[in-house]
Amino acid sequence: MTTTHILGYPRIGPKRELKFALEAFWQGRKTAAELQSTAAALRSSQWRAQRDAGMRFVSVGDFALYDHMLDTAALLGALPARFGFDAPTLSLQQSFELSRGNAAQPAMEMTKWFDTNYHYLVPELDAQTSFERGTQNLLDRVREALAAGYKPKPVLVGPLTFLWLSKSHQSEFDRLSLAPALSAAYARVLAQLAELGVEWVQLDEPALTLELDTPWRDALPVLYGAIPAQHGAARPRLLLTTYFASVTLAPATLATLPVDGVHLDLVRAPEQIATWRDALPPQWVLSAGIIDGRNVWRTDLAAALQSLRPLQAALGERLWIAPSCSLLHVPVSLGAEDGADARLNPEVRPWLAFAEEKLAELATLATALDQGEAAVAAALQANATALAARRACPRVTLPQVRRRVQSLTEADARRASPYPARSAVQRERLHLPVLPTTTIGSFPQTADIRAARAAWRRGELRHTDYLQKMRDEIAAVIHKQEVIGLDVLVHGEPERNDMVEFFGEQLWGYTFSAHGWVQSYGSRCVKPPIIWGDVWRPEPMTVDTARYAQSLSAKPVKGMLTGPITLLQWSFVRDDLPRDEVALQLALAVRDEVNDLQNADISIIQIDEPALREGLPLQRSAWAAYLGWAVRAFGVAAGVARDHTQIHTHMCYSEFNDILPSIAALDADVITIETARSNMALLDGFGAFAYPNEIGPGVYDIHSPRVPTADDMARLLRRAAQLIPPERLWVNPDCGLKTRAWPETESALRHMVRAASELREELRVQGHITPPAVQDLTQPRPRSTCCATDCA
Numbered sequence: 001m002t003t004t005h006i007l008g009y010p011r012i013g014p015k016r017e018l019k020f021a022l023e024a025f026w027q028g029r030k031t032a033a034e035l036q037s038t039a040a041a042l043r044s045s046q047w048r049a050q051r052d053a054g055m056r057f058v059s060v061g062d063f064a065l066y067d068h069m070l071d072t073a074a075l076l077g078a079l080p081a082r083f084g085f086d087a088p089t090l091s092l093q094q095s096f097e098l099s100r101g102n103a104a105q106p107a108m109e110m111t112k113w114f115d116t117n118y119h120y121l122v123p124e125l126d127a128q129t130s131f132e133r134g135t136q137n138l139l140d141r142v143r144e145a146l147a148a149g150y151k152p153k154p155v156l157v158g159p160l161t162f163l164w165l166s167k168s169h170q171s172e173f174d175r176l177s178l179a180p181a182l183s184a185a186y187a188r189v190l191a192q193l194a195e196l197g198v199e200w201v202q203l204d205e206p207a208l209t210l211e212l213d214t215p216w217r218d219a220l221p222v223l224y225g226a227i228p229a230q231h232g233a234a235r236p237r238l239l240l241t242t243y244f245a246s247v248t249l250a251p252a253t254l255a256t257l258p259v260d261g262v263h264l265d266l267v268r269a270p271e272q273i274a275t276w277r278d279a280l281p282p283q284w285v286l287s288a289g290i291i292d293g294r295n296v297w298r299t300d301l302a303a304a305l306q307s308l309r310p311l312q313a314a315l316g317e318r319l320w321i322a323p324s325c326s327l328l329h330v331p332v333s334l335g336a337e338d339g340a341d342a343r344l345n346p347e348v349r350p351w352l353a354f355a356e357e358k359l360a361e362l363a364t365l366a367t368a369l370d371q372g373e374a375a376v377a378a379a380l381q382a383n384a385t386a387l388a389a390r391r392a393c394p395r396v397t398l399p400q401v402r403r404r405v406q407s408l409t410e411a412d413a414r415r416a417s418p419y420p421a422r423s424a425v426q427r428e429r430l431h432l433p434v435l436p437t438t439t440i441g442s443f444p445q446t447a448d449i450r451a452a453r454a455a456w457r458r459g460e461l462r463h464t465d466y467l468q469k470m471r472d473e474i475a476a477v478i479h480k481q482e483v484i485g486l487d488v489l490v491h492g493e494p495e496r497n498d499m500v501e502f503f504g505e506q507l508w509g510y511t512f513s514a515h516g517w518v519q520s521y522g523s524r525c526v527k528p529p530i531i532w533g534d535v536w537r538p539e540p541m542t543v544d545t546a547r548y549a550q551s552l553s554a555k556p557v558k559g560m561l562t563g564p565i566t567l568l569q570w571s572f573v574r575d576d577l578p579r580d581e582v583a584l585q586l587a588l589a590v591r592d593e594v595n596d597l598q599n600a601d602i603s604i605i606q607i608d609e610p611a612l613r614e615g616l617p618l619q620r621s622a623w624a625a626y627l628g629w630a631v632r633a634f635g636v637a638a639g640v641a642r643d644h645t646q647i648h649t650h651m652c653y654s655e656f657n658d659i660l661p662s663i664a665a666l667d668a669d670v671i672t673i674e675t676a677r678s679n680m681a682l683l684d685g686f687g688a689f690a691y692p693n694e695i696g697p698g699v700y701d702i703h704s705p706r707v708p709t710a711d712d713m714a715r716l717l718r719r720a721a722q723l724i725p726p727e728r729l730w731v732n733p734d735c736g737l738k739t740r741a742w743p744e745t746e747s748a749l750r751h752m753v754r755a756a757s758e759l760r761e762e763l764r765v766q767g768h769i770t771p772p773a774v775q776d777l778t779q780p781r782p783r784s785t786c787c788a789t790d791c792a
């Protein structure tokens with residue numbers, strides 16, 4: 001019998017039950033027991049779905065209340081020392097303090113899980129980390145699954161990936177020195193799992209797909225060194241799971257590790273199967289990741305069977321089949337899409353498979369392999385019919401879009417003049433002070449705004465009433481910014497459900513689910529729109545809103561767009577066209593919007609690209625090609641801007657230093673980036689690289705409700721002014737403020753404006769500011785037109 005299994009299931013629940021339970025608990029509307037009971041019910045239904053689909057095991061340990069990296073750190077006894085918590089007695093409250101911060105300590109840092117839009121909490125290690133006292137959490141979950149009659153396969157982030165993704169704040173400390181102690185901690189946990197009768201444990205090692213340098217490669221035997229060579233009483237069998245790219249180490253190297261099988265991502269890297277089929281150690285199983293765990297398209301089952309049959313012939317029962325990676329990255333179930341609120345294009349719906357449908361696909365494949373195709377003839381036929389309809393659909397390919405992409409020239413992807421010439425024209429037009437203050441775009445998305453949008457979608461609020469409500473919100477936001485004294489304003493993005501879905505909803509070639517939520521971090525979810533056909537923009541998407549917002553103020557109000565690479569990266573993208581071509585289609589849509597905005601006299605247009613770095617392939621050998629087309633796509637979007645239109649871009653959540661030449665090649669007039677969380681460390685590279693255009697390094701971390709003082713921000717600005725010439729420096733937060741509440745937002749921005757004034761004065765005294773800029777500062781600000789009274 002072919003073993004089917006999964007690497008992990010979405011935890012959030014088909015109707016985001018976990019999100020609502022977590023938020024209710026945090027707000028004191030639910031008790032800990034109620035939260036735990038929702039979590040247990042979700043685990044139970046997720047295990048049932050796996051058993052009903054014939055999986056040999058159920059996945060345990062993939063479920064986390066907040067994040068699985070945090071749970072792994074707790075299990076290994078590696079909690080950040082600064083909190084002073086003891087892992088074995090870690091309370092629910094304390095675990096949320098780690099993930100969300102408390103009065104004394106900021107939250108653990110959060111960053112992207114490889115090239116996904118999921119954020120994990122970064123374990124903090126130091127010379128004192130002993131890994132000796134861990135939680136019992138995983139063992140409790142295993143007991144829970146056993147008690148319910150399931151055969152659990154616990155999932156753990158493996159030692160290499162755990163150490164690789166951890167950080168140390170001790171500057172001289174080499175975390176590789178912890179490898180022996182970490183290995184011993186894994187050996188301890190594995191022994192405990194063996195004692196519970198666990199047969200297989202999954203060790204997630206996506207770091208094996210990276211081009212590791214020598215010290216890390218050399219550390220691998222040490223990281224696995226304390227784990228007994230043979231499975232038995234001291235450890236269960238171990239499946240080493242790799243995903244998102246091909247394994248970079250030779251099979252012979254991995255064969256020396258004390259494990260019993262390997263999982264390969266055959267969707268992203270099908271070519272590796274040939275190497276592994278011939279080199280698989282004789283006792284190992286090979287888990288073939290044949291179903292796309294990162295996308296929502298129905299699998300071509302006939303093609304999958306064709307790939308699997310030779311493997312089955314060679315390996316027999318040693319062949320396992322699975323999705324390519326955890327299903328955490330796809331929505332739960334298509335079944336939720338058939339209600340009265342259905343939004344999916346009915347033509348596209350049969351082409352899709354969410355997590356639950358992917359389980360069914362695995363079951364069909366296994367039955368076809370074991371019993372022959374006749375046993376699942378109806379399912380295979382339905383699959384073939386859906387795929388044939390997709391291939392034949394005349395609405396997928398639009399000749400006019402293809403022609404426009406084909407006819408793009410190199411000049412289309414460039415601004416007409418170089419930055420210095422543009423900058424002179426823009427300074428003349430905008431009259432900004434030195435160190436202009438601004439924000440990144442979104443202001444708090446209040447429950448009131450979301451409720452109005454939900455009512456409008458249900459047809460309970462008239463379209464014009466909804467538009468009026470958004471306009472009222474924009475007017476209030478402009479007014480608040482004027483009162484605070486910001487120099488460049490934003491409209492606040494109240495009308496946007498999400499910075500990607502909002503644009504997708506207005507572009508042809510996209511469709512949307514009603515409940516296709518995917519966890520982004522903690523309780524926060526996104527609902528990636530689905531690109532199924534050629535993309536084009538039928539009409540302006542933001543111009544009315546931008547024009548209205550600008551009409552309320554004499555100060556510049558930025559037009560706010562999401563860039564082509566982020567639209568691509570945060571959507572589920574069609575798999576029948578190369579990504580670079582889809583990016584150019586998106587770029588043309590954004591380009592048309594930029595042009596319409598500038599024709600409506602919007603003087604500053606921001607094209608957000610927070611996902612540019614995230615889209616970078618995991619292996620450096622593929623970087624140049626990606627960066628080439630990504631920079632070109634941004635260029636196509638921005639290239640239409642005339643010299644006097646100032647183009648901003650914004651990036652966050654990333655280490656930028658290794659792609660600085662490409663960021664410079666975007667040639668945005670201004671880039672605002674997240675730097676406060678790293679205490680401006682991320683800015684070092686921009687200084688050293690002599691970034692040629694203007695930069696707004698974030699001066700406060702928007703992930704925390706903590707209000708930084710003006711002194712905190714002035715200190716960061718001083719540091720920034722040492723790295724970037726002050727005349728090219730902007731002042732702004734790290735990212736948008738949609739997740740924050742108003743009181744803390746207003747206080748923080750007031751402090752930010754004060755910090756900018758202090759710095760301007762210091763620079764003036766030091767002689768860094770030329771007379772016109774000083775003059776700008778001392779003159780009264782332009783009178784606002786957003787209210788009858790002088791609110792400045």
Ligand SMILES: CN1c2c(nc(N)[nH]c2=O)NC[C@@H]1CNc1ccc(C(=O)N[C@@H](CCC(=O)N[C@@H](CCC(=O)N[C@@H](CCC(=O)O)C(=O)O)C(=O)O)C(=O)O)cc1
Nearest residue numbers: 117450451453454497498499500520523524525526570739
């Ligand atoms: C910048 N970030 C983004 C990423 N990816 C994106 N696609 N978008 C991003 O902005 N990746 C990196 C980061 C991740 N950061 C975040 C931050 C915040 C959220 C978040 O707040 N998500 C919301 C959902 C947002 C949304 O789509 N809202 C919709 C629907 C709201 C809703 O749930 N409505 C209820 C009814 C409400 C009521 O009646 O009161 C419903 O439908 O049941 C909207 O505003 O219309 C979240 O709640 O998780 C995500 C990523």
Ligand SMILES: N[C@@H](CCS)C(=O)O
Nearest residue numbers: 440441442608610736
């Ligand atoms: N303009 C967006 C960018 C987020 S990365 C916002 O402010 O939310």
Ligand SMILES: [Zn+2]
Nearest residue numbers: 610652735736
């Ligand atoms: Zn951002």
